[in-house]
Amino acid sequence: MLGSIDTSMIDWSRAQFALTAMYHWLFVPLTLGLAVIMGLMETLYVISGNEFWKRTVKFWMKLFGINFAVGVATGLILEFQFGTNWSNYSWFVGDIFGAPLAIEGILAFFMEATFVAVMFFGWNKVSKKFHLAATWLTGLGATISAWWILVANSWMQYPVGMEFNPDTVRNEMVDFMSVAFSPVAVMKFFHTVLSSWMLGAAFVIGVSAWYLIRKREKEFAVGSMKVAAWVGLFATLVTAGSGDKAAYQVAQVQPMKLAAMEALYDGGTGEPLTVVGDIKIPSMLSFLATRDVDGYVPGINNLLLGGYTLEDGSTALPVIEKMERGKKAVNALADFRQAKQEGDEAGMQASEEVIKANMPYFGYGYIQDPNTLVPNVWLLFWSFRVMVGLGMYFLAFFVVVLLVAWKHKLSKLTWLHWIALWSIPLAYIASQAGWIVAEVGRQPWAIQDLLPLNAAVSRLETGAVQTTFFIFLIMFTVLLIAEIGIMIKAIKKGPETTD
Amino acid sequence: MDSTYIFLQNYWWFLVSLLGAILVFLLFVQGGNSLLFRLGRTDEERTLLVNSTGRKWEFTFTTLVTFGGAFFASFPLFYSTSFGGAYWLWMIILFSFVLQAVSYEFQSKLGNLLGKRTYQYFLVVNGVVGPVLLGAAVATFFNGSNFIVDKVNMTDRMMPVISSWANGWHGLDAFGDPWNLILGLAVFFLARLLGNLYFINNIRDNELIPRCRRQLISDAVPFLVFFLAFVIRTLLKDGFAVVAETGEIVMEPYKYFHNLTAMPVLLIVFLVGVVGVLYGLGMSIFKTSYTKGIWFSGIGTVLTVLALLLSVGYNDTAYYPSVADIQSSLTLANSCSSKFTLKTMAYVSILVPFVLAYIVYAWRAIDNKPITSKELKEDEHAY
Numbered sequence: 001m002l003g004s005i006d007t008s009m010i011d012w013s014r015a016q017f018a019l020t021a022m023y024h025w026l027f028v029p030l031t032l033g034l035a036v037i038m039g040l041m042e043t044l045y046v047i048s049g050n051e052f053w054k055r056t057v058k059f060w061m062k063l064f065g066i067n068f069a070v071g072v073a074t075g076l077i078l079e080f081q082f083g084t085n086w087s088n089y090s091w092f093v094g095d096i097f098g099a100p101l102a103i104e105g106i107l108a109f110f111m112e113a114t115f116v117a118v119m120f121f122g123w124n125k126v127s128k129k130f131h132l133a134a135t136w137l138t139g140l141g142a143t144i145s146a147w148w149i150l151v152a153n154s155w156m157q158y159p160v161g162m163e164f165n166p167d168t169v170r171n172e173m174v175d176f177m178s179v180a181f182s183p184v185a186v187m188k189f190f191h192t193v194l195s196s197w198m199l200g201a202a203f204v205i206g207v208s209a210w211y212l213i214r215k216r217e218k219e220f221a222v223g224s225m226k227v228a229a230w231v232g233l234f235a236t237l238v239t240a241g242s243g244d245k246a247a248y249q250v251a252q253v254q255p256m257k258l259a260a261m262e263a264l265y266d267g268g269t270g271e272p273l274t275v276v277g278d279i280k281i282p283s284m285l286s287f288l289a290t291r292d293v294d295g296y297v298p299g300i301n302n303l304l305l306g307g308y309t310l311e312d313g314s315t316a317l318p319v320i321e322k323m324e325r326g327k328k329a330v331n332a333l334a335d336f337r338q339a340k341q342e343g344d345e346a347g348m349q350a351s352e353e354v355i356k357a358n359m360p361y362f363g364y365g366y367i368q369d370p371n372t373l374v375p376n377v378w379l380l381f382w383s384f385r386v387m388v389g390l391g392m393y394f395l396a397f398f399v400v401v402l403l404v405a406w407k408h409k410l411s412k413l414t415w416l417h418w419i420a421l422w423s424i425p426l427a428y429i430a431s432q433a434g435w436i437v438a439e440v441g442r443q444p445w446a447i448q449d450l451l452p453l454n455a456a457v458s459r460l461e462t463g464a465v466q467t468t469f470f471i472f473l474i475m476f477t478v479l480l481i482a483e484i485g486i487m488i489k490a491i492k493k494g495p496e497t498t499d
Numbered sequence: 500m501d502s503t504y505i506f507l508q509n510y511w512w513f514l515v516s517l518l519g520a521i522l523v524f525l526l527f528v529q530g531g532n533s534l535l536f537r538l539g540r541t542d543e544e545r546t547l548l549v550n551s552t553g554r555k556w557e558f559t560f561t562t563l564v565t566f567g568g569a570f571f572a573s574f575p576l577f578y579s580t581s582f583g584g585a586y587w588l589w590m591i592i593l594f595s596f597v598l599q600a601v602s603y604e605f606q607s608k609l610g611n612l613l614g615k616r617t618y619q620y621f622l623v624v625n626g627v628v629g630p631v632l633l634g635a636a637v638a639t640f641f642n643g644s645n646f647i648v649d650k651v652n653m654t655d656r657m658m659p660v661i662s663s664w665a666n667g668w669h670g671l672d673a674f675g676d677p678w679n680l681i682l683g684l685a686v687f688f689l690a691r692l693l694g695n696l697y698f699i700n701n702i703r704d705n706e707l708i709p710r711c712r713r714q715l716i717s718d719a720v721p722f723l724v725f726f727l728a729f730v731i732r733t734l735l736k737d738g739f740a741v742v743a744e745t746g747e748i749v750m751e752p753y754k755y756f757h758n759l760t761a762m763p764v765l766l767i768v769f770l771v772g773v774v775g776v777l778y779g780l781g782m783s784i785f786k787t788s789y790t791k792g793i794w795f796s797g798i799g800t801v802l803t804v805l806a807l808l809l810s811v812g813y814n815d816t817a818y819y820p821s822v823a824d825i826q827s828s829l830t831l832a833n834s835c836s837s838k839f840t841l842k843t844m845a846y847v848s849i850l851v852p853f854v855l856a857y858i859v860y861a862w863r864a865i866d867n868k869p870i871t872s873k874e875l876k877e878d879e880h881a882y
Contacts, residue, residue, distance in 0.1 A: 005658055058879065065604055065880065072560065073600035077593055079567055080582060084590065087583020091661050092653070094575025095836045102572035103847050105565030110854050113557035114861045120880045121554055126864050134861070165837070169650040169661070170575075172837040327656070334654035366656055455653075458583035459660040464669060468590055475594070478612065479601055485610035493609075496879055 005454050012465040013085045013457050014443075016472060020077050021439070022432060023476040027071030027483075029431050032146060032193055033200015033231075034064045035139030039132075040227055046132045056220055057135075058123075059495035060204065065120060066486050070479055077472070085465065089446050089456035096162050096173040097152055100180070104148035112141030146193050154185035156447050157438070158253045164359050166336045166352055171450070184249050188438075190242035194235040195431060198394055201232030202420075202427035205401060207491055209420035212411050220495055222410045225401060225420075232398040240391060244288065250441075251289035251297070254448060256373065257441030258289060259300045260380040267299035267308075276385060300374055319370040326365030329358035363445065366455040375443040383436040390430035397423060500832065507841035508831040509813065511573035514848060516808035518566040519637070520801045523686065525559040526630050527697045527793070528552045530690025532599070533626030535619055538698070538714060543872055544707050545619065546607070546882070550875055551701045552694070553603045553882045554865060558858070560600060572844055576648065576834035577819055580662040584646045585636070585670025592632045599625035603882050626694075627687065634686030638679040640811045641733050641755065643822035645672055648829070665823035682729045688722035689776075693800065696783055696793035703869040715784050734759070739820035741830050748817050748828045758810040765813075769806035775799020 038060050045053035079101060083090050090097075118126060118134035126134070155161075160182050161175035173179060205228045208221035251258045259267065262274060262285060270293060273284035283293040290297065298316070302308050306318035317325075332354035339347030355362075367373065401420070404410050442448060446456035531552045539545035571578040582589050598621040605611045606618035645665040653659050666672055673679045695711045695718070702708060738754020741747070751757070759766040779796030782789045812818040817828035835841065875881040 005660070062880070066608070069601045069604040072557070073597040076560065076564055076596060076600070079564060080589060080593055083567075083571065083578045083582025084586055085583070087579040087662055088653075088660055090571065090579035090583065091576055094571055094578060095840050098568070098572030098575050098578070098836065099840055099844055101568040102565070102844060103568075105561070105568035106847060106851060106854060109561040109564055110858060113561040114858050117554055117557060117865055118861050121865055121878070123880075124878075125867065130864070168837075169653045173840045173843070176839075176843045330654055330656055334651070337651050337654065366659060455659045457660075458586070459658075459663040460583075460586055460669065461667065464586060468586075471594065475597065479597075482601075482605055482610075482612035485612050486605060486608040487610075489608065489610035 005457060005459075006462055007454070009460060009462040009465055010453050010457050012462055012469055013460075014453060016085060016465060016469045017078075017081055018439070019469065019472055019476070020074060020081060021435065023472075023480065024071065024074035024078055025432060025435055026428065026480065027067050027074065028142075028146075029196035029199040029428075030067050030203055031064065031071050031142050032139070032196035033198070033203065033235075034060055034067070035135075035142055035200075036197055037200055037204055037224075037228055037231055038064060039136045039139050040231065041224075042132050042135050044227075046128050052219065052223065055495050056223060059220070060224070061119065061135075062490055063207075063487060066483060066490065068116065070483055073479070074476065085458050085460070086446065086456050087458040089451060091170055092451055092456070093159075093162075093171050093447060095170055096155060096159075096179060099173065099176070100148040100152040100155075104145050108141050108145035108148060110141075112138055112145065115141065143193060146196075147189055150188045150192055151180055151182070151185045153438075154182055154188045155179055156445075157188075157442055158182060158184040158249070159447050159450055164355065164362070166333055166355055167340070169333070169337075184246075184253065187242050187246040187249060191239055191246050192434075194238040194242065195391075195434060197235035198232055198239060198391075199427040199431050201228040201235060201398065202394065202423050204228035205232070205420045206422075206424035209417035210491065211494065213414065213417045213421070217494055218411050222405070225410055226405050229398050229401040229405065232394065233402060236391065236395045236398055240395065243388075243391070247288060248291070254442060255298055256300065256303050257375065257380070257437075259298060259303060260375045260377045260441060261384045261437060262297075263377050263381040264297065264299040265301050267297045267302050269294050269296045271297045300377070304370055304373070319364070319367075319373060322361045322364040323367050323370065325358040325361040326363060326367070328365075329355050329362045330365035332358070360449060363447070363450045363452050363455070366452050367444075372444050375441050380437060380441055383433040383440070387430050387433040387437060390426055390433070393426065394423070394430070501838075504838040504841070505832075507838060507845060508835045510845060511569075511835065511841055512812040512818070512831055513809065514851075515566070515569050515573060516805055516812065517801075518562060518569055519808050520804035522559070522562045522566055522633075523689070523804045524693065524797045524800045525555070525562050526633070526686065526690040527693035527797070528556045528559045529599075529626040529629045529694070530687070530692065531626070531694025531697060532622040533630075533687070533691055534694060534714060535623055535626070538695075538707060538710050544704070546875060547702055547704060547707060547870065547872055548698065549603065549606065549619070549622070550882050551698055551870060555697075556599065556603055560596065563596065573836055573841060574829070574831070574834045575836060576662070577829055580646055580648055580829065580834075581636075581644070581819065583662055584664035585639075585644060585673065586664075587668070588632060588636060588670025588673055592629060592636070595625040595628040595632075599629070607882055626690075630687040630690040631680075631683040634683035635673050635679040637686070637808075638676075638682035638729070639673050640808075640818055640820075641736075641738070642676050642678055643739065643820040643828075644670075645823040646821050646827060647824045648821070648827040665821075678729060678732060681725050685722060685725035685729055688718045688725065689800065691718040692722055692780060693793065693796060696779060696796050699783060700790045700793045701866065701869055703871050709787070712784060712787065715780060719780055719784070739817035739825070739828055741815040741817055741832075743815050746830070746833065748820070748825045748830070750825075754816065755810055758814045758816060759806075761814050762810065765806045765810050768802050769810075772799045772802030772804075772806060775802060 038057050041053050041057040115134040115137040119138050161178035162171040163174050165172050205225050208224040211217040211221040270283045271285040272280035272282045274280050286295040287293045304319050306316040308316050310316050332351045336351035444452045446453050539548045602618040602621040606615050648662050650661050695715050698711045734756040737750045737752050740751035740754050776796045776799035779792035783792030817830045819829035821827040
């Protein structure tokens with residue numbers, strides 16, 4: 001043994017990836033949400049021929065453009081960071097993980113890049129219908145992109161459709177359809193994309209409300225708010241439904257994440273759902289996690305110690321046992337390689353059998369301390385509540401906006417305008433909190449049960465990663481401030497007065 | 500290894516090489532940006548230049564991302580070894596592309612925090628750094644890098660790292676070999692030539708375009724010197740060959756010259772490509788009304804780079820050689836994805852012609868007439 005991976009280097013690599021992902025996610029949901037709202041507005045323009053909608057969509061397109069560029073830039077960094085900072089990961093599962101990224105590039109990015117240029121520059125160069133198609137195709141490209149990157153992310157949470165090959169020392173894909181259409185990926189897609197529509201809707205309503213506060217652009221603001229509120233309400237309902245199913249899946253495939261989300265240390269049957277503090281809904285957690293009010297939900301300690309009965313009737317292994325079996329798999333891999341070098345066919349076969357028998361616990365072989373398997377409970381508990389609480393708030397918010405619109409009072413209620421304006425940051429907070437739940441909840445795994453971070457990371461000096469972390473931090477922060485500054489100026493200027 | 504698997508490895512190397520070749524052509528965006536202050540003497544002229552490349556930058560960016568994704572999916576050990584090892588080389592490339600991506604949209608907008616000039620300088624920085632470093636990175640395919648690959652390390656529970664860089668420079672050591680810098684400079688001057696040719700085709704301006712034509716001469720000379728020096732030296736040097744029976748890597752004299760003679764189609768593609776580049780260049784320099792140079796030189800660039808990249812991967816050649824441990828060198832066979840993944844991805848690649856078709860259609864729709872200052876003044880979305 002030559003040494004061990006520097007844990008501070010792992011932490012800096014995690015921090016860098018988290019930083020990039022969180023910045024990226026400041027821009028992507030607005031792209032996804034505005035795209036659908038712009039598409040609807042331009043459709044209204046093409047159908048009705050009313051120049052009002054053309055002027056309206058052009059304004060939102062301007063804000064879309066400002067936001068789009070930073071999303072693209074931060075996305076580039078994310079893709080390449082799998083290689084630069086998680087190089088072991090890139091080989092160990094690249095055979096599966098690389099495919100969605102390549103498909104995303106071929107199918108989605110080119111669609112986005114091609115039609116976004118037509119959308120921005122083609123107003124006077126292509127026909128109305130071609131332009132409308134370009135606007136929808138830009139949004140479709142962004143949405144297809146979301147599909148494939150979420151397929152990749154879901155596979156990290158719920159690895160399926162692969163087999164370990166000791167000869168190449170990596171996992172290899174054996175079933176593309178189960179990777180591309182895993183139930184976790186499908187739910188994650190609907191939950192993530194539709195929640196982005198919510199954010200886009202909240203943004204449009206909030207900005208429009210600012211005009212009403214300033215007593216400017218009344219017709220433009222009310223028209224925009226109505227379209228956005230319908231999109232927002234529909235998106236909130238789908239987000240809530242897919243969120244419930246996603247949480248049920250978490251209970252099945254990532255029970256530690258669920259236990260941490262609920263700060264549930266000692267589980268049991270008929271578990272209540274903690275709202276906050278001592279406010280609990282009886283048996284609700286059991287129902288949500290197992291679809292049975294008396295269902296058993298394991299807590300953090302139960303998951304570490306094992307011994308409870310699983311759904312298939314078997315007994316859950318303690319983590320110590322999983323770590324032992326993981327070590328067996330890793331050692332058997334070493335034996336396999338040795339036997340191969342010596343041309344010992346029987347030895348190779350025997351080792352392969354040991355690997356196969358213990359493969360579900362392979363990643364536990366790299367775990368040194370069982371306690372590291374518990375993610376940050378405080379952060380998860382509160383992030384989850386912030387996300388769900390704000391989701392419920394937005395359901396009420398969109399309903400109220402639509403009711404007020406129905407009563408033709410949208411331009412008159414100043415209190416609602418202020419609430420709408422301040423709801424913009426709340427939408428971003430909810431969106432970020434959702435990703436914190438998803439990603440912090442799977443720590444310390446890069447791939448659930450298969451590869452912990454310490455076996456996924458690149459071999460770099462801590463100083464190198466620290467340096468790039470701070471470069472990214474400064475660069476992204478400056479760009480964010482610049483983007484906000486440009487947005488504010490563009491909003492203050494308002495829609496063009498003449499076509 | 501069965502023949503279908505070998506075919507798929509070669510097919511994917513072809514696709515990755517094609518993407519790489521198209522990327523080099525699309526670096527005309529960077530080359531054009533590197534000339535922003537040299538060609539654009541007034542604010543109006545610089546606005547024309549920025550808006551001209553500004554309608555194409557996304558293609559370059561997207562091709563770069565797709566090139567990365569395709570490499571990851573088809574040859575993951577390269578992705579793991581090169582990106583994780585040559586950390587600084589790739590990070591500097593990425594930083595420069597991030598700055599470029601926002602600069603178009605931000606540079607002329609009110610409230611952009613850093614001022615118009617700063618964002619235009621970012622475009623210039625990316626215009627210089629991007630081509631030079633990407634060219635240097637490609638040169639390491641011929642000259643080697645300092646890395647060690649050992650898959651057995653995965654069984655070391657404390658330090659399970661398969662690929663590691665053999666020194667602390669993490670990719671900056673590529674510049675220790677002047678031949679890497681020479682190809683970097685060749686790519687840089689080629690990008691400037693292509694940028695100029697693109698401006699000549701895409702902009703109508705009576706003062707700017709003659710300046711672009713004059714600039715062609717200034718960039719053609721260093722391009723030819725650096726490019727020919729690199730090619731001649733590469734054809735004469737020893738190369739990294741794979742012994743087909745054992746997979747062992749050995750040094751072979753005149754390996755890359757042998758590759759071209761063993762694969763005459765590649766030699767023809769290479770020569771046709773070079774002629775295409777020179778034809779587009781010559782016509783644009785000597786015929787003042789000629790505007791189609793970008794197409795000849797652009798297609799010529801794609802063919803030339805494609806031939807070079809194919810010659811470094813085909814015919815039992817290690818395409819990413821290691822000078823630290825020659826047996827760690829990456830070959831198509833030892834670094835590729837599984838047969839199942841390559842086959843699945845091959846089905847996806849059937850959609851590529853469809854993607855190309857809509858890109859061409861949309862490109863023509865937007866570029867049906869050259870841009871002018873007058874048009875930009877009327878365009879709300881102009882950069």
